[in-house]
Amino acid sequence: MTMRASAKCVVLTFLLAAGLMARPAAGQELTIKLRDNDQPRPMTAAELSQLRDPLFRLVIQRNPRPLNLSQIEEAIQPVASSRKTFVVSERIHEQGGQEGLRAVLAFTGINQGIDVGSAIFLSVFFSRSSFPDLQAVEALAWDSDNGVYNYYKLERVHGSRFTWHFRGSSRGADVLAPAARADSCFACHTNGAPVMKELFFPWNNWHSDVSNSVAGLVSFDQSLRWPVARAGSGDAHLTDAGRLLGGDQLELMIISAIERFNKARLQTFKAPPGAGGQVAISDSRRLLRPLFETTEVNLISTRRQSEMNPFSPNQQGRPGGSVCPPHSFFLNAGLLIDTLKIEEARAIGAASTFQCPDNHPFAIKPDEYRDLLGRAGQNLGGNAPQDAHFAWFVPEPSFIDNNMVALLIKEGVITPEFAAAVLTVDLRTPVFSGGRASLLTFLPNSFSHVPLQQGADPFTPSRHPDALTREVIARLEAANPPAGSPAAEALVLLRQDKPLDELRRRVVRYRGDLESRLAPGSQSRSSELDRLHGLARARRAHVRNTAPFNSLVESEVLLPR
Amino acid sequence: MFPYSDPTGEGALQNAGALQIYRELLHNQYHRFGTLGNSAFTLLEAFEELNPGAAPVEQTVEWRGFPITAQTTRQAIDNDRLRFQDEYVEWRPERDGQGRLVRVTFTTDFPEYFQAFAQIGVDALKAEIRRVIPGADPTDAELYGAGPNPGNQSGPTRAQRFLANLANNPWNMGPKGFLCLTQRFNTLGALFNLVGECGIVQQNVPASDVCSNVGGACGPGRNSDPAICRRVQEVARANFACSLKDPAGVVIRRLAGNWALNGQAIDINNPTNNQGLWTLSRNGRRGVLNIPNGLRLNSSRIATGAEVADNLFVGVDVVAVANAALPQWARTGSEQQVRGVVA
Numbered sequence: 001m002t003m004r005a006s007a008k009c010v011v012l013t014f015l016l017a018a019g020l021m022a023r024p025a026a027g028q029e030l031t032i033k034l035r036d037n038d039q040p041r042p043m044t045a046a047e048l049s050q051l052r053d054p055l056f057r058l059v060i061q062r063n064p065r066p067l068n069l070s071q072i073e074e075a076i077q078p079v080a081s082s083r084k085t086f087v088v089s090e091r092i093h094e095q096g097g098q099e100g101l102r103a104v105l106a107f108t109g110i111n112q113g114i115d116v117g118s119a120i121f122l123s124v125f126f127s128r129s130s131f132p133d134l135q136a137v138e139a140l141a142w143d144s145d146n147g148v149y150n151y152y153k154l155e156r157v158h159g160s161r162f163t164w165h166f167r168g169s170s171r172g173a174d175v176l177a178p179a180a181r182a183d184s185c186f187a188c189h190t191n192g193a194p195v196m197k198e199l200f201f202p203w204n205n206w207h208s209d210v211s212n213s214v215a216g217l218v219s220f221d222q223s224l225r226w227p228v229a230r231a232g233s234g235d236a237h238l239t240d241a242g243r244l245l246g247g248d249q250l251e252l253m254i255i256s257a258i259e260r261f262n263k264a265r266l267q268t269f270k271a272p273p274g275a276g277g278q279v280a281i282s283d284s285r286r287l288l289r290p291l292f293e294t295t296e297v298n299l300i301s302t303r304r305q306s307e308m309n310p311f312s313p314n315q316q317g318r319p320g321g322s323v324c325p326p327h328s329f330f331l332n333a334g335l336l337i338d339t340l341k342i343e344e345a346r347a348i349g350a351a352s353t354f355q356c357p358d359n360h361p362f363a364i365k366p367d368e369y370r371d372l373l374g375r376a377g378q379n380l381g382g383n384a385p386q387d388a389h390f391a392w393f394v395p396e397p398s399f400i401d402n403n404m405v406a407l408l409i410k411e412g413v414i415t416p417e418f419a420a421a422v423l424t425v426d427l428r429t430p431v432f433s434g435g436r437a438s439l440l441t442f443l444p445n446s447f448s449h450v451p452l453q454q455g456a457d458p459f460t461p462s463r464h465p466d467a468l469t470r471e472v473i474a475r476l477e478a479a480n481p482p483a484g485s486p487a488a489e490a491l492v493l494l495r496q497d498k499p500l501d502e503l504r505r506r507v508v509r510y511r512g513d514l515e516s517r518l519a520p521g522s523q524s525r526s527s528e529l530d531r532l533h534g535l536a537r538a539r540r541a542h543v544r545n546t547a548p549f550n551s552l553v554e555s556e557v558l559l560p561r
Numbered sequence: 562m563f564p565y566s567d568p569t570g571e572g573a574l575q576n577a578g579a580l581q582i583y584r585e586l587l588h589n590q591y592h593r594f595g596t597l598g599n600s601a602f603t604l605l606e607a608f609e610e611l612n613p614g615a616a617p618v619e620q621t622v623e624w625r626g627f628p629i630t631a632q633t634t635r636q637a638i639d640n641d642r643l644r645f646q647d648e649y650v651e652w653r654p655e656r657d658g659q660g661r662l663v664r665v666t667f668t669t670d671f672p673e674y675f676q677a678f679a680q681i682g683v684d685a686l687k688a689e690i691r692r693v694i695p696g697a698d699p700t701d702a703e704l705y706g707a708g709p710n711p712g713n714q715s716g717p718t719r720a721q722r723f724l725a726n727l728a729n730n731p732w733n734m735g736p737k738g739f740l741c742l743t744q745r746f747n748t749l750g751a752l753f754n755l756v757g758e759c760g761i762v763q764q765n766v767p768a769s770d771v772c773s774n775v776g777g778a779c780g781p782g783r784n785s786d787p788a789i790c791r792r793v794q795e796v797a798r799a800n801f802a803c804s805l806k807d808p809a810g811v812v813i814r815r816l817a818g819n820w821a822l823n824g825q826a827i828d829i830n831n832p833t834n835n836q837g838l839w840t841l842s843r844n845g846r847r848g849v850l851n852i853p854n855g856l857r858l859n860s861s862r863i864a865t866g867a868e869v870a871d872n873l874f875v876g877v878d879v880v881a882v883a884n885a886a887l888p889q890w891a892r893t894g895s896e897q898q899v900r901g902v903v904a
Contacts, residue, residue: 110834115826117819201629210624210788211769213795220618220881221799231618248625252817252872256859260819263860305769320770346632455862 030060033153033165036183040165051166053150054114055141060152060164067154067162068133069124073105077116082109085237086250087207088198090557092214093312093389095224100125103237106253118142118253121194128216128226131235134162140185140194142257143169147264149192151185170261174295175286178547187551190296191400193261196247196254197552199298199399203247204390205558210248211303212389215313217244255399262404266411278448281413284468285443288414290401291422292440294431297395297549299559300326304356306387308373310380311557318370319391322363324356325532328396330514331507332423332430335397339406340416340423340500341459344507348514361518364529372533380557387560394536395543397430412452417464418472420503421493425486427506432542435486442475442487444468469494537561562588563605568670568808569843573692574677577685582716583677587809590749594757595804596896601760601797601881602753604899605804607891608880615886619806622792623814623876624784626650626667627867635867643728647746648785649811650875653739654866665866667848669811669875670741671749672724679704679723680716686723693847694738703731746780749809752789752877754778756805759790760797760893768794789877796881802893806878812845818872823855848873 030048031040051060059066059075066072073083086104091097105122123138137154151167167185170192181187189195198204202211209218216226217238225231229238238244269287271280281287289295304323307316327333327348336345356363364372373385380386387393408414426435447468452458465473473494481487493499517528540559543549553559565584567574574580595604608617631638631645638645639654646652655664678686683701690704691697705711706726711719723730732738742748758778763771772779772790779786796803816839820829828834832841838856841848852863863869890898 109828109831110826115819115821117826117828119819209622209792210784213792215795218620219799220620220796220801220803221883222618224799242621246623249623249817249874256819259859259861305767307767314767316765316767320767321773455864 031163031165032167034168034184043166047166050146050169051143051150052145053119053141053143054111054116055120055139055152056150057114058111058116065164069105069122069135069137070133072122072137072154073107076120077107077109077111079109079111080236080240081242082116083107083243084249085244086247087214087217087238087244088205088247090205090555091311092205092207092212093216093309095216095226095313096128098127100127103131104250105237106250115144118257119144121253121257126228126235126237129228131228131237134160136162138185140189142260144260144264146171147261147267149189149194149261151189174289181548181551187548190548191261191265193400194254194257195296195552196250197297197299198247198301199251199254200300201248202301202303202390203251204299204301204388204393206247206250207244208246208248210246212247255403258400258403262400262407266404266407266413273451274448277450279451280446280448282446284445284447285440288408288443289440290404291408291414291419291436293437294397294401294433296398296400297431297543297552298398299393300328300396301388301390301393302326302356304391305389306369306391308370308385308387309389310382310386312389318366320366322356322358322360322365323369323391324360324362324364325392325536326394326396328430329392329394329532329536330430331427331510332397332402334399335402335405335419335423336503336507339402339409340420340503342420342500342504342507344504344511348507348511359520361515361520368529372529375530376533376537378533378537378560380560388558392536393540393560395431395539395549409458410452412456412458412463413449414468415462415464415466416459417462417499418466418469418494421469421490421496421499424493424499424503424506425489427503428510431539432546435489438486439490442472442479442490444471444475447471464497464499465494563591563807565605566808568674568810569846570808571843573689574674577678577681577689579677579681579685582680583674586673586677587749590753590809591804592899594753594760595891596899597757597761598896599761599894600757600896601762601793601802601893602757603802603804603887603891603893605807605880607802607887608804608882610888610891611882612886615882617880617882619878619880620792621812621814621876621878622789623874624648624788625871626652626873626875627784627871629784630780630782635865638867638870639865642734643744646744646870647780648783648870648875649742649747649752649877650813650870650873651742651744651747652866652870653735661854662863662865663852665850665852665863665869666739667813667850667866667870667873668739668741668846669813670843670846671747671810672727672741672743673749675741676720676724680720682716683712683719690732690738690740693740693843694732697732697738699730699732699737703737751778752809752811753805755786755789756793756803756879759793760803762797763794764798768798785875789879792879796879797893800884800893801881802884802887802891803879803881806880808844810846811875811877813841813848814845814874814876816850816869816872817874818858819860821857821860822853 030043032043033040066075084106089101091099103124107116119142121140139152140149143150149170153165153167157163173186173192176186207214215224217229219225222230228234269281273279302323304319330348333345336342377384426433476491517524544553565587574583594602626648628645628647642651650669652665652667657663678689701711705722727733727743733740755778758775766774768791771794772781772787779790815830820827829839838851884892
């Protein structure tokens with residue numbers, strides 16, 4: 001499930017707990033239904049034997065299978081204080097209305113020796129007045145034995161009867177054809193891992209004490225809370241002490257869930273060590289794709305509320321202070337700073353202070369921001385200017401992609417220099433770069449590397465150019481790419497002794513260009529702001545209109561137009 | 562004066578005869594901001610005089626201990642506590658001879674707690690330090706710096722010397738030990754100032770931006786300050802009054818992340834399951850993480866305390882009630898009356 005809805009996912013049922021892996025009887029009743037319109041069929045014993053995730057073991061294998069939400073949660077984690085609720089909606093600040101709200105239910109701790117922490121995520125709906133105990137449940141669970149996420153859905157099948165369906169495993173999800181993806185969990189879960197679109201601060205659309213507390217959920221004034229969240233009469237998911245948590249806390253769960261997914265996935269591409277400790281990597285274009293292509297996106301914004309969101313109360317019509325676009329809007333800051341140690345990238349977007357000083361070139365003053373949106377006609381279905389709850393809400397390079405690249409570097413599969421050379425191509429386009437994507441064809445199908453020892457520094461000593469780099473250089477040379485093409489640029493960069501230094505220089509130059517064009521009072525400032533805002537809108541439009549990203553747009557009011 | 566509790570719940574303040582001093586230190590803060598004009602912050606005494614049927618609401622505002630304003634490496638954050646660790650939680654990493662991280666100790670104790678012992682006497686402070694750090698044998702010079710014999714000085718002078726020397730005190734800054742918050746923003750006064758100032762309604766500013774408009778009382782780039790500020794501003798806008806729940810302070814709530822020891826998952830927050838690897842003491846104001854070779858956080862070896870801090874949640878407990886339920890003197894806008902009611 002995306003941590004937002006996808007009506008396309010799955011759930012399961014099951015039976016019991018420790019020791020019951022030898023009791024497949026009830027599990028044999030589980031049906032498989034990979035896509036919404038598929039005809040369900042019973043799973044075979046062989047298929048069932050592959051399911052080792054905690055949801056299957058603790059819930060679906062149980063007899064009788066829990067079908068009510070409270071029963072399901074009790075089976076997963078009997079300790080009530082270890083059950084957690086997270087709430088998200090594009091209309092989360094609306095006091096009333098019939099709009100459904102999404103809750104993600106997660107768990108901490110261990111039950112019957114089985115680790116359920118960040119290992120099971122349930123996705124359900126509720127309203128401002130009730131939290132149904134019997135309802136469709138989308139679920140995903142981590143199978144550590146097989147290194148995959150299994151997807152399930154509890155669905156209404158006949159009248160009031162609900163049943164669990166197995167909706168597929170993450171193995172091979174990244175290479176599914178669009179037709180196979182449609183109406184399946186993997187329409188949203190492109191790589192097969194959990195998705196939390198607004199993963200980082202300020203977790204736009206998620207309740208969070210840190211950035212985005214929702215009066216309907218947590219106001220001290222009970223009369224401002226939704227009935228479902230009122231102390232004493234509301235639902236335990238929202239009112240039990242310590243159970244309702246914020247996007248800041250789900251972020252950590254999702255990050256750890258993605259990290260273990262990527263680690264397990266990387267292992268599937270590795271052959272056993274051969275002579276000289278060499279490890280062969282198979283299907284390298286698939287494994288290295290996150291360096292070249294945007295396989296998923298996250299959504300990021302400034303820390304500043306736009307005050308122009310039509311679904312939030314008491315909007316003032318312009319931000320309360322200057323807006324500095326997030327630095328991942330300008331470049332792949334996460335990868336450049338955290339992984340490649342390009343410190344020069346910190347200053348892009350004035351993010352170094354995590355503030356937005358009024359006199360900074362990147363600071364868009366409140367009236368300037370309002371006018372910018374007004375000129376562009378930006379809206380969320382009403383009269384411009386309108387905006388998401390937080391200003392400058394745009395797609396950014398995904399954590400799952402960046403984490404995989406970081407892992408490849410950390411384990412020595414690729415060198416930092418190789419990654420730097422690739423990222424320098426079309427540096428100013430952090431997402432959806434056709435130029436970088438075009439380079440993927442120059443990768444060999446397989447290559448070998450000598451893994452780095454655990455804890456070894458991937459930067460020192462330099463291994464550039466390693467075998468992979470030399471092979472790619474050879475392929476680029478053989479292709480004789482036309483001057484000015486991404487391939488020609490990549491060839492120049494890969495041949496350099498120090499591609500990291502070149503990346504640094506380009507970042508500094510980029511920052512200088514931006515600062516020059518955005519200098520307060522300069523003639524170019526207004527047009528440059530229009531250009532940047534146009535980029536933001538174009539990237540949002542790309543998400544809305546392009547598979548697989550468009551599956552993430554589950555609400556018309558997610559992305560301003 | 563309100564009978565403020567020993568924040569650690571361990572009774573050492575009472576046993577040393579320092580509880581009254583601690584209460585006075587705390588009362589100064591409550592009183593200062595309880596009399597701040599038009600602030601929703603009020604005194605705890607007010608909650609003992611609520612209208613019949615009225616009940617206060619208690620909430621915890623939580624945040625992560627990792628200092629997001631520190632634009633540097635995690636190693637650097639570990640190494641320069643006084644510069645970077647500014648989220649009302651500080652830590653001390655300890656390494657073995659090979660440089661491997663073996664223990665991280667976190668604290669949210671404010672210096673005022675130890676200040677009360679210092680004011681009582683030299684021996685009282687040393688005894689309390691020995692209680693916190695078993696085997697400690699601090700000297701006067703280590704605790705108070707160079708100068709006259711602290712035993713011959715007045716309590717307030719001695720306490721001030723102790724505070725002034727905290728950044729040089731080896732029992733606080735290492736290598737000998739680790740006592741309490743010392744980073745310049747992590748003060749009890751800063752916490753009260755934050756709640757007091759953010760409790761003044763600013764109708765023309767979005768609640769989320771009030772942090773930037775309270776004259777430096779709130780650090781808008783941090784995790785903690787904006788979260789607390791916004792919640793208090795929301796309280797004020799709802800015509801509620803609030804206070805810091807007794808015992809006032811910042812509490813370590815839990816560790817997040819997936820923890821495993823030698824390949825086996827462990828519930829790190831469950832003391833019956835975590836094999837003593839993570840222990841909370843002092844009423845949640847001190848946490849010690851022992852890091853054996855096989856301990857993994859999210860499948861990775863832990864190399865810095867900052868990594869742990871990124872998974873550490875701390876919080877502050879706030880208590881609030883509608884102004885209408887309070888005695889007149891405690892309501893927002895009646896701060897002049899507070900001065901007459903509570904000295």
